[in-house]
Amino acid sequence: MTNKLRSVGVLSALALALTACGGAKVGEAEKPADGGKECGTFNLAVNPWVGYEANAAVVAYVATKDLGCTVTKKNLKEEISWQGFGTGEVDAVLENWGHEDLKKKYVEQQKVAVVVGPSGNKGVIGWYLPPWLAAEKPELKDWNNLNKFASLFKTSESGGKGQLLDGDPSFVTNDEALVKNLRLDYKVVYAGSETALIQAFRDAEKNKKPVIGYFYEPQWFFNELKLVKVDLPAYKTGCDADPAKVACDYPAYDLDKIVSKKFADSGSPAYDLVKNFSWTNDDQNVVAKYIAEDKMTPDAAAEKWVNENRSKVDAWLGK
Amino acid sequence: MASITGSIELIVRKPRKVVLVGGLLVVWLALWFVLRGVHTLTLGGQDTTPFHRWLTEQAGVVGSGNAISDGIRVVVDQLVVLLQSLIAQPSYGRPVPVVGWLGVVALSAFLAWAFGNWKVALLTAAGLTFIGLQGLWQESMDTLSLTIAAVVLALLAGIPLGIWAGLSDRFFKVATLVLDLMQTLPTFVYLAPLTLFFAIGPAAATIATLIYAAPPVVRLTAHAIRSVPAESVEAARSLGSTRGQTLAKVLLPMSRSTVVVGINQTIMAALSMVTVAALIDAPGLGQTVLKALQTLDVGVAFNAGLAIVVLAIVLDRVTTAAGDRPWRVASLRRKILLGAGALGVLVAIWFSRTYLWAAEFPTDVNLGSRIAVAAADVTAWVQDVFGGFTYGVRDAVTFGVLNPLQALLTESPWWLVTAAVVALAMVLGGWRAALPATACLLLLVGTGVWHDAMVTLASTLLATVVVVAVGIVLGVWTGRNQRVDNWVRPVLDAGQTMPPFVYLVPFLALFGTSRFTAIAAAVVFAVPVTTKIVADGIRAVPVATVEAANSVGSSTWQVISKVQLPVARRAITLAVNQGLIYVLSMVVVGGLVGAGALGYDVAAGFAQSELYGKGLAAGLAIVLLGVMLDRITQAAARRTRKFRGTVRGDNLW
Numbered sequence: 001m002t003n004k005l006r007s008v009g010v011l012s013a014l015a016l017a018l019t020a021c022g023g024a025k026v027g028e029a030e031k032p033a034d035g036g037k038e039c040g041t042f043n044l045a046v047n048p049w050v051g052y053e054a055n056a057a058v059v060a061y062v063a064t065k066d067l068g069c070t071v072t073k074k075n076l077k078e079e080i081s082w083q084g085f086g087t088g089e090v091d092a093v094l095e096n097w098g099h100e101d102l103k104k105k106y107v108e109q110q111k112v113a114v115v116v117g118p119s120g121n122k123g124v125i126g127w128y129l130p131p132w133l134a135a136e137k138p139e140l141k142d143w144n145n146l147n148k149f150a151s152l153f154k155t156s157e158s159g160g161k162g163q164l165l166d167g168d169p170s171f172v173t174n175d176e177a178l179v180k181n182l183r184l185d186y187k188v189v190y191a192g193s194e195t196a197l198i199q200a201f202r203d204a205e206k207n208k209k210p211v212i213g214y215f216y217e218p219q220w221f222f223n224e225l226k227l228v229k230v231d232l233p234a235y236k237t238g239c240d241a242d243p244a245k246v247a248c249d250y251p252a253y254d255l256d257k258i259v260s261k262k263f264a265d266s267g268s269p270a271y272d273l274v275k276n277f278s279w280t281n282d283d284q285n286v287v288a289k290y291i292a293e294d295k296m297t298p299d300a301a302a303e304k305w306v307n308e309n310r311s312k313v314d315a316w317l318g319k
Numbered sequence: 320m321a322s323i324t325g326s327i328e329l330i331v332r333k334p335r336k337v338v339l340v341g342g343l344l345v346v347w348l349a350l351w352f353v354l355r356g357v358h359t360l361t362l363g364g365q366d367t368t369p370f371h372r373w374l375t376e377q378a379g380v381v382g383s384g385n386a387i388s389d390g391i392r393v394v395v396d397q398l399v400v401l402l403q404s405l406i407a408q409p410s411y412g413r414p415v416p417v418v419g420w421l422g423v424v425a426l427s428a429f430l431a432w433a434f435g436n437w438k439v440a441l442l443t444a445a446g447l448t449f450i451g452l453q454g455l456w457q458e459s460m461d462t463l464s465l466t467i468a469a470v471v472l473a474l475l476a477g478i479p480l481g482i483w484a485g486l487s488d489r490f491f492k493v494a495t496l497v498l499d500l501m502q503t504l505p506t507f508v509y510l511a512p513l514t515l516f517f518a519i520g521p522a523a524a525t526i527a528t529l530i531y532a533a534p535p536v537v538r539l540t541a542h543a544i545r546s547v548p549a550e551s552v553e554a555a556r557s558l559g560s561t562r563g564q565t566l567a568k569v570l571l572p573m574s575r576s577t578v579v580v581g582i583n584q585t586i587m588a589a590l591s592m593v594t595v596a597a598l599i600d601a602p603g604l605g606q607t608v609l610k611a612l613q614t615l616d617v618g619v620a621f622n623a624g625l626a627i628v629v630l631a632i633v634l635d636r637v638t639t640a641a642g643d644r645p646w647r648v649a650s651l652r653r654k655i656l657l658g659a660g661a662l663g664v665l666v667a668i669w670f671s672r673t674y675l676w677a678a679e680f681p682t683d684v685n686l687g688s689r690i691a692v693a694a695a696d697v698t699a700w701v702q703d704v705f706g707g708f709t710y711g712v713r714d715a716v717t718f719g720v721l722n723p724l725q726a727l728l729t730e731s732p733w734w735l736v737t738a739a740v741v742a743l744a745m746v747l748g749g750w751r752a753a754l755p756a757t758a759c760l761l762l763l764v765g766t767g768v769w770h771d772a773m774v775t776l777a778s779t780l781l782a783t784v785v786v787v788a789v790g791i792v793l794g795v796w797t798g799r800n801q802r803v804d805n806w807v808r809p810v811l812d813a814g815q816t817m818p819p820f821v822y823l824v825p826f827l828a829l830f831g832t833s834r835f836t837a838i839a840a841a842v843v844f845a846v847p848v849t850t851k852i853v854a855d856g857i858r859a860v861p862v863a864t865v866e867a868a869n870s871v872g873s874s875t876w877q878v879i880s881k882v883q884l885p886v887a888r889r890a891i892t893l894a895v896n897q898g899l900i901y902v903l904s905m906v907v908v909g910g911l912v913g914a915g916a917l918g919y920d921v922a923a924g925f926a927q928s929e930l931y932g933k934g935l936a937a938g939l940a941i942v943l944l945g946v947m948l949d950r951i952t953q954a955a956a957r958r959t960r961k962f963r964g965t966v967r968g969d970n971l972w
Contacts, residue, residue: 076519077598077925078926080514101928156717157832165832168926191913192918196823196913200832203827291614
């Protein structure tokens with residue numbers, strides 16, 4: 001017990017010694033917070049992929065620095081973000097991948113959301129090969145040859161057929177129908193997440209394993225590995241009208257922006273920023289690279305890009 | 320079914336039953352050979368049934384905006400925000416929280432000392448400082464706020480319910496059903512509907528955590544009350560104690576250590592929900608983990624995961640120490656010491672409110688990035704060295720065990736599987752197992768995801784066998800040896816609270832996207848709880864009993880197999896049961912790494928509105944599997960006891 005007492009004594013002496021040092025006081029250099037009266041709070045949904053995060057980083061940065069908004073980023077999956085339009089918890093979604101079902105529900109039926117045009121990013125979906133495989137067997141780039149090499153893609157999960165690796169359940173996919181309608185000797189195996197998909201491709205390239213799987217652009221991973229797209233039968237308007245009979249490639253998606261009705265009517269300068277915001281896949285990939293590979297914070301990445309592309313930003317701001 | 324027969328055999332060898340089970344399996348195999356491929360009820364990944372579409376339509380009907388859910392949301396929100404402004408977020412017009420890091424460390428250490436002992440106080444201070452050095456102070460405090468809110472609410476509701484379930488047989492039966500539902504229903508299933516009721520953010524996240532974390536404390540409280548020897552209760556009664564007195568003076572004190580295990584498990588479960596709750600914007604470490612995952616940054620994810628583990632270990636040790644501390648009035652000296660300590664805490668809090676260095680954790684020591692780099696390096700090394708070997712293991716297990724088992728379950732006609740499982744249940748557990756099994760299997764057919772359920776069942780059975788085997792061995796070892804327990808416990812805590820998302824990336828690299836990866840993840844997650852409950856049961860075996868066995872010259876093996884395991888039988892049944900449920904609760908995470916089946920369906924329902932109904936049905940299917948397996952194991956365990964002719968004054972398990 002005396003030992004304990006002594007240690008308490010030593011500790012308090014130490015604490016006292018520390019007090020003598022003092023230091024900067026809380027609130028000393030504090031200037032009154034900039035209220036940003038015009039803009040107020042801007043609730044921005046951040047969907048879980050790095051490309052989207054790049055969009056959000058830049059829009060949030062510009063909204064904060066140029067418009068004085070208080071930006072609240074909400075990290076949410078797509079579906080959940082759309083729910084937020086109705087409850088007022090989310091003002092804007094910056095990169096929508098053709099969620100027609102959600103548009104029907106929230107824009108047409110509930111009328112709580114508004115489509116405000118393309119983000120300028122072009123979405124590409126398809127089947128991809130790791131670079132080494134495409135280099136070694138270039139004929140794989142034509143879907144007609146896929147059956148010839150089906151045994152190459154066998155795994156413990158594919159039940160004797162070739163394995164076609166699919167991704168996250170939220171991704172738009174026709175792959176099961178495609179395999180059936182193109183009479184491919186493959187089985188669609190769901191990796192279940194983007195993480196699993198990327199890890200599979202990374203591993204395939206490193207250890208020279210054959211893999212074929214669903215992937216998409218724009219995507220930060222292309223900075224690390226230039227995956228090669230397989231040519232499926234070309235897309236023609238309407239060829240994917242019946243989900244069960246699809247036998248053609250995916251269309252090119254114009255990714256667009258959705259905001260809540262309330263936000264659109266609010267007259268907030270942040271709304272105009274979201275409306276005018278538009279950039280290319282390359283722009284997005286640059287910022288995504290800053291975040292994903294150079295490990296910059298989204299804010300720092302946005303700052304760097306904005307400083308290098310002031311003219312584009314000014315155009316969004318109507319300057 | 321291997322798991323069930325396996326665990327039963329361990330307790331009693333009844334040749335006739337084994338023969339019966341073997342015969343049944345042979346008949347099943349023969350019929351499978353003839354009938355495989357018919358009536359398998361397969362459903363494509365994107366396909367739905369009318370039932371699923373009906374469920375999807377119902378999704379829009381319920382929703383937020385009613386007074387009750389708004390009221391609950393506001394209260395819970397206020398609680399979380401209050402805790403956050405106290406320790407985590409800039410608040411009340413100040414650029415820092417009310418209590419800065421120094422104040423939090425001092426206060427936590429003081430509380431640990433006051434309720435536990437000086438060792439855990441030191442551990443608390445060290446643990447929290449370490450988290451600060453990791454560069455994750457604010458995130459950790461956000462997580463802690465959310466966890467405290469959820470655990471406090473869980474205990475407020477859970478302990479009284481647990482006591483009730485301990486005293487009333489009828490309520491116990493109802494409660495068990497509801498708890499099974501709460502624990503096996505994948506969090507992904509109710510995460511999306513919860514946001515409909517409670518909007519996005521801390522309130523919904525807290526409630527999701529609460530739902531997931533409350534069952535252990537209810538179960539273990541009930542278990543503890545029921546384990547109090549009937550003689551003690553009768554003694555109290557005969558001395559004229561009222562029900563209330565018996566509860567307060569006999570039942571509660573005697574069950575305290577087990578209740579603390581329950582509180583423990585609730586805290587662990589709450590912390591393990593942190594990453595999942597981040598999907599609906601729960602603040603804190605979960606966000607860091609999910610963000611890191613997007614770029615497959617194992618190092619950063621590990622760093623944040625480690626912070627969760629450190630929090631868990633601190634909370635675990637403090638609650639355990641508090642549980643071990645006998646209830647008695649403090650001595651005068653202790654009172655003086657406590658007073659002095661409280662004064663020191665106040666000084667520290669004042670500092671943390673006044674000076675920046677004590678309010679915001681200094682950032683010059685960036686331990687976090689170094690941990691991240693080291694973790695990434697170790698992972699890369701493990702992958703390089705073991706990469707080929709692990710693929711071999713995976714293929715051996717998959718082709719040797721998993722695929723045949725899955726083929727038997729998925730390719731048999733549904734009615735054959737149903738008949739076979741019901742017959743097995745009948746042999747193992749009698750009507751009490753066969754009736755629920757029949758109901759569950761028929762309902763499974765009704766969910767429309769029969770085929771996926773059978774795929775999941777195969778993986779679940781394999782994972783559970785491994786979990787039970789490892790859990791019993793580890794549990795007996797740690798239960799018999801305190802020193803081993805001291806070493807193994809942190810590892811167990813880590814396994815339980817390290818977010819599965821963190822080790823999924825390395826596991827993906829080691830095993831690829833496959834069902835095996837999911838099984839491995841489930842084993843890591845479920846072994847700790849099984850081990851802890853078995854160890855607790857072994858420790859609860861009266862010393863006199865063990866010594867009696869020793870004195871007649873029993874070998875260690877005899878003591879374990881003839882005395883400790885049989886006496887701890889009830890704890891082991893509970894351990895098997897919890898292991899099973901933890902495995903099932905990991906099924907969804909398995910769906911994210913290539914296990915497909917029900918896990919994928921649930922995740923898809925969460926992510927895609929047109930699959931909402933199918934996801935819900937799949938969640939239901941997981942629960943049905945859980946209830947079915949649970950009923951069969953419980954009834955089989957009860958059956959076993961009857962064969963042994965053991966007479967104990969209870970009719971509970």
